[in-house]
Amino acid sequence: MKPPDTIVCVDCLGTCHLLSYPPEEGFEPGDIVAYRCKDCLDRWDIELAVEDFEDRTEGHGS
Numbered sequence: 003m004k005p006p007d008t009i010v011c012v013d014c015l016g017t018c019h020l021l022s023y024p025p026e027e028g029f030e031p032g033d034i035v036a037y038r039c040k041d042c043l044d045r046w047d048i049e050l051a052v053e054d055f056e057d058r059t060e061g062h063g064s
């Protein structure tokens with residue numbers, strides 16, 4: 003389980019890259035992860051939600 007490597011900056015719509023390293027046991031919902039925008043250099047602290055851990059595999063409806 004891991005959060006997305008990048009998110010979209012809500013300020014400039016640039017790409018924010020994940021700063022936080024995963025703990026040994028992996029991320030869990032409720033953990034705070036930090037992202038840094040490469041365009042405006044703003045830092046975003048995001049609390050992980052359960053939805054962030056949903057399987058995003060495409061093409062398999064199971």
Ligand SMILES: [Zn+2]
Binds near residue numbers: 041
């Ligand atoms: Zn930005």
